[in-house]
Amino acid sequence: MNRIEQTIRDWKCSGEGTTRRVFVVTDTNVDRLVMPLFAEAAPSIAEAERIVISPGEDNKNIRTVESVWRRLMSAEATRNDLLVNVGGGMVSDLGGFAAATFKRGMPYANIATTLLAAADASVGGKTGVNFGGVKNAVGAFAMPLGTEVCYEAFSTLSREEILSGYGEILKMSLVASPESLVSIARAEDNIADLERLGDFARESARLKMAIVDKDPKETGLRKTLNFGHTFGHAFESLALERGHCVAHGIAVAYGIVTALVLSRMLCGFPSELLYFVAKEVVRPYFGSVGMTCSDYPELLAFMHNDKKNSDSGSIRFVLLEDAGRPVCDVSVPDDDVKAALDICRDLLS
Ligand SMILES: NC(=O)c1ccc[n+]([C@@H]2O[C@H](COP(=O)([O-])OP(=O)(O)OC[C@H]3O[C@@H](n4cnc5c(N)ncnc54)[C@H](O)[C@@H]3O)[C@@H](O)[C@H]2O)c1
Ligand SMILES: [Zn+2]
Structure with missing residues (x-):
């Protein structure tokens, strides 16, 4: 887990001059099952402002994106801050899209907690949500600063x-x-x-x-x-x-x-x-x-x-x-x- 803290620190310092504030987007399952792993080993994640969304494809929609934008707005997030998606592909697709569009794009990174996200979904820069009954109908290409694999979290996957x-x-x-x-x-x-x-x-x-x-x-x-x-x-x-x-x-x-x-x-x-x-x-x-x-x-x-x-x-x-x-x-x-x-x-x- 120390490697994750180290990487986040690198991401935090990747801006020009200032240290970025970190916002975490995660879902309720990951919040319950995985977040405790970060409590001591990755304070940059554990202590960041946390935006917890409902899990699953049904919630991968523009309303959930709005709720993320709203939280970022009320915390006065800027393009110098960093949004870190902690979760599976649903979280990285949705959080990545929220970041790509907030104030015309703030930097984001992913901590993958499912094998599918680690191997595929959370790399490559495709972000988006389902719309009008069509999967990933609305989205943007936006590369994350990086993706870390949290293999320790795989223990709670089915x-x-x-x-x-x-x-x-x-x-x-x-x-x-x-x-x-x-x-x-x-x-x-x-x-x-x-x-x-x-x-x-x-x-x-x-x-x-x-x-x-x-x-x-x-x-x-x-x-x-x-x-x-x-x-x-x-x-x-x-x-x-x-x-x-x-x-x-x-x-x-x-x-x-x-x-x-x-x-x-x-x-x-x-x-x-x-x-x-x-x-x-x-x-x-x-x-x-x-x-x-x-x-x-x-x-x-x-x-x-x-x-x-x-x-x-x-x-x-x-x-x-x-x-x-x-x-x-x-x-x-x-x-x-x-x-x-x-x-x-x-x-x-
Ligand atoms: N952008 C891309 O290139 C790309 C590629 C492939 C898939 N995807 C997208 O990825 C999504 C599928 O990814 P996924 O399977 O990771 O889905 P997911 O994020 O919905 O995660 C699956 C379930 O596992 C839970 N979960 C996550 N981590 C856990 C853990 N460590 N322990 C226990 N439960 C955990 C989640 O809460 C969720 O209920 C789809 O929305 C798909 O469209 C995107
Ligand atoms: Zn696939």
């Missing part, structure tokens, strides 16, 4: 939350770091070791930033970070419609297997690696994907409706020629998508 982050780590490894796949595959050992999870998350975040630096506004290369997400979002939406939530990164793990099947069919992705990922990583830890062929029309409809991936009649995917060799915008006809879903179900059964 196995589902850990797996959700692990799905994104697996994605990053397939897209940009094939040499890490073997160690990622030892999921059970890794999941039990919070510090090691922290290291994996930091490595994923580093790989993500290397891509984001080259393409901050997602005009090309950054799209490769969507690998597994076209199917993943469709699985998430289907589950939501059926009234049971599936964690984002878990849906992405199933999406990864389906996208690897398509990659095998259309881009020559090696079959041994496809089997390795499906049978050694996803099947044993993430379990089987709960769908039957009667779900295909709906899954296809979700994918076609997603403007990001759909053009005249076919769905566009990020696929892999091999681990570490992504290809963007591969148009795939529905029949191939259905065949990939069939094989994915078989592999994960």
Whole structure:
């Protein structure tokens, strides 16, 4: 934890001349479960003015942003101050957006308390909230001063939350770091070791930033970070419609297997690696994907409706020629998508 205090002190002194005042945005769960960890070890966080918001996607909206702006305003926060988001991806997306817009932008930084935020959500500068029923419909690109991983906090995450982050780590490894796949595959050992999870998350975040630096506004290369997400979002939406939530990164793990099947069919992705990922990583830890062929029309409809991936009649995917060799915008006809879903179900059964 001392490393976190040290980093905050660096952030506080990063302004010109003055030491920044620190405002913390967190949610009620993190406030209860994680904040006590900072009491002695990170006084810069523990003693800062704390803005506690309600947790969850339902509260990731402009009303909650307003409540943050209001608190900043009444405390006379300025562009020389610093807002630190302590929490998961919901907190860093929302707090980042509040900071990006308050007085035309005050600096902010993140302390990630979920594996998903540490590996993915709290790096890369995409901030925002849900609006009009659409996820992340309103937002801004705004880079944090930095992101610290609070792996000590992972101890209070559910196995589902850990797996959700692990799905994104697996994605990053397939897209940009094939040499890490073997160690990622030892999921059970890794999941039990919070510090090691922290290291994996930091490595994923580093790989993500290397891509984001080259393409901050997602005009090309950054799209490769969507690998597994076209199917993943469709699985998430289907589950939501059926009234049971599936964690984002878990849906992405199933999406990864389906996208690897398509990659095998259309881009020559090696079959041994496809089997390795499906049978050694996803099947044993993430379990089987709960769908039957009667779900295909709906899954296809979700994918076609997603403007990001759909053009005249076919769905566009990020696929892999091999681990570490992504290809963007591969148009795939529905029949191939259905065949990939069939094989994915078989592999994960
Ligand atoms: N900006 C990006 O690039 C990006 C990328 C991926 C996801 N996201 C966003 O991230 C969000 C999902 O991230 P998330 O899964 O971290 O969600 P989250 O922030 O909603 O956290 C999930 C739950 O865990 C709780 N929590 C947080 N830390 C905890 C801890 N240490 N112990 C116990 N409980 C804890 C939270 O209160 C919440 O109830 C979504 O809103 C998504 O849109 C953003
Ligand atoms: Zn994701």
